[in-house]
Amino acid sequence: MALMITDECINCDVCEPECPNNAIYQGDEIYEIDPNKCTECVGHFDEPQCQQxxxxxxxxxxxxxQESHDELMAKFVKLTQG
Structure with missing residues (x-):
């Protein structure tokens, strides 16, 4: 499943550069995650770097x-090919 950023976000700017898929961006009020790009770092790292x-x-x-590990891996492959 993709991750999301809640309204507890303090806009500290540390998550955005950690995302290997460039899924995190500054929204109107807080950072947001594009669920179409979020793979929970599957294919890159063992754990989601933004959470860390x-x-x-x-x-x-x-x-x-809701996405399985296999679905997240397929998304990773699609995002990184070409």
Whole structure:
């Protein structure tokens, strides 16, 4: 499943550069994650890097975006080919 950033985000800017898929961007009020680009770092790292660096723990799994490890890997392949 893709990750999401909750309104507890303090706009500290540490998550955006850690995302290998460029899925994190500055939204109108807080950072946001493009679920079409989020692979939870599958294919790049063992754990989501944004969650590792977030100082306020505001990046949970998005309950509306259920994806298996295989689906996340397929998304990674699609994003990185070509």
């Amino acid at each position: 660096v977030c100082p306020v723990d505001c990046i949970p799994h998005d309950p509306d975006r």
